[in-house]
Ligand SMILES: Cc1cc2nc3c(=O)[nH]c(=O)nc-3n(C[C@H](O)[C@H](O)[C@H](O)COP(=O)(O)OP(=O)(O)OC[C@H]3O[C@@H](n4cnc5c(N)ncnc54)[C@H](O)[C@@H]3O)c2cc1C
């Protein structure tokens with residue numbers, strides 16, 4: 042690996058964390074997912090996020106005692122967009138919320154994807170591997186990489202057509218040879234798991250500079266193993282159940298070669314080779 | 328609520344003392360929910376607390392429990408952290424200097440844990456000469472350990488012996504944190520008081536269980552876990568009320584406290600100070616908002632000193648102006 046900085050903590054603690062009231066300005070379905078746009082209360086100051094960081098969204102429901110962690114899909118000025126999947130009570134209530142509802146955003150949280158320095162970025166080639174809603178935190182990364190003239194190839198994978206996260210958006214962003222698709226049911230692109238097209242890409246040309254991976258944990262583990270076999274450095278964004286979201290409670294730890302690491306504060310981004318995937322199974326969310 | 332400018336006649340004394348621990352206001356944080364303050368410094372001026380209570384500190388580093396560590400429940404959460412902490416040496420090297428620099432003067436209550444009486448005493452002995460420590464809170468009530476923790480806190484003899492051992496090791500205020508997972512918490516409270524505790528804090532988490540029906544497995548590797556949050560508040564309040572009447576030492580109340588109104592409820596039940604735990608997760612600024620609410624409440628109730636509220640709950644049938652009508 043030449044360019045992608047090995048130092049993930051380079052962006053840690055660079056921006057102070059804030060809690061900002063946020064008003065819903067759009068909340069609509071996007072295939073199998075939903076898109077939520079909120080407008081951040083301006084007086085509180087700006088929320089500057091780096092690709093890979095996340096927020097804890099306060100839903101204002103007194104019987105749900107915790108905020109909900111979400112990656113940020115887009116952040117423009119005072120507007121912030123997240124993509125979400127309805128999986129339980131919190132996201133169900135979120136889906137039913139109307140325009141104007143007041144929420145609370147806490148962030149920016151966690152570290153970020155390591156990005157090659159401006160001086161050496163141009164001409165580098167990277168792989169982005171997205172499973173399902175895992176594409177969300179890769180969107181701002183892709184934009185940032187393109188802005189630095191990095192050549193990006195994304196493999197977007199999901200169960201089926203409706204779960205290809207922001208397919209059109211990525212089609213618009215990337216050149217046609219920069220996007221491959223895999224669906225479990227074969228409704229779009231290659232039929233089967235993401236490792237199919239990944240193997241193909243790596244066989245044809247293993248000389249990428251690094252890979253960024255986000256999706257279900259088994260998918261990340263499988264992709265990381267393939268990358269590792271080809272000597273390709275890779276980064277993953279982990280998920281754990283979180284109570285505080287800021288590194289205080291030790292709910293969210295994952296086993297790594299550096300010991301137990303807090304996914305909310307030391308992560309969510311980790312060097313894939315540091316994650317102890319087998320040991321990590323026991324503390325997986327699902 | 329809109330705040331009036333605090334003039335001479337509208338000022339409310341908020342300072343309290345718990346044993347010999349002087350606090351500028353009755354609010355602290357529940358151990359394990361606020362680390363040692365640093366993680367929350369971006370959101371809130373932690374020096375505004377009456378005292379900061381740290382995460383459990385052990386003599387040697389502890390890795391905590393394997394598997395899932397947290398599970399949200401209706402109006403609460405179960406945790407099985409298992410007191411992961413880097414040990415007292417790292418605490419002295421990292422947390423105390425940070426607190427001394429960023430919140431000088433803020434009383435620091437160190438929550439002490441161990442697998443044996445020796446280990447508890449080792450922590451206290453190591454901390455006894457550290458200037459940044461104001462008091463100890465003996466955690467003999469953690470339900471997330473196989474040895475130590477709650478094992479000491481559910482037998483009056485063991486709890487008293489532990490308290491006596493710690494008492495002999497320190498001149499500082501000694502608080503003992505009680506478990507709610509007992510038949511009669513006042514028995515424990517009296518035993519610990521007799522053994523030399525300067526104050527009691529309660530409640531630690533309630534023993535709970537969760538099962539994932541899709542896999543038919545226990546959610547937690549240790550199976551049982553500790554319940555906290557608003558779901559436990561009425562139980563905590565009842566226990567604080569029972570204990571406050573049973574002992575002469577002050578009580579720090581906690582368990583589901585989420586706002587200023589909850590704090591006042593615990594004060595009225597007999598607590599001299601009150602801790603926010605699970606509520607910090609959703610709102611790290613909760614103690615600041617609660618403080619403002621309590622001051623307004625005191626003014627509205629014509630209370631000049633917050634200590635007047637302690638144990639001031641009235642009997643149901645006490646004759647009042649309304650009842651006479
Ligand atoms: C860093 C990070 C980024 C995330 N980004 C996104 C995203 O961009 N889009 C998206 O749809 N989802 C994302 N998730 C997952 C999302 O947080 C959960 O789907 C959501 O919290 C579920 O809430 P619920 O009340 O609907 O589910 P329930 O299952 O009812 O929630 C119960 C409890 O478990 C927690 N929980 C449930 N599933 C997860 C999970 N997968 N990860 C962490 N906590 C969970 C909840 O927060 C809550 O405390 C992210 C998670 C993490 C840790």
Ligand SMILES: Cc1cc2nc3c(=O)[nH]c(=O)nc-3n(C[C@H](O)[C@H](O)[C@H](O)COP(=O)(O)O)c2cc1C
Nearest residue numbers: 357358359383466530531555556582583584604605
């Ligand atoms: C994540 C978590 C970690 C905790 N860690 C500790 C601890 O280290 N020592 C301790 O005495 N109590 C610990 N507790 C218990 C709390 O201090 C408190 O007694 C309990 O949670 C009830 O208060 P609450 O409902 O306001 O959270 C912990 C609680 C939680 C939720």
Ligand code: FES
Nearest residue numbers: 286288290291305
């Ligand atoms: S969620 Fe509390 S430490 Fe990560």
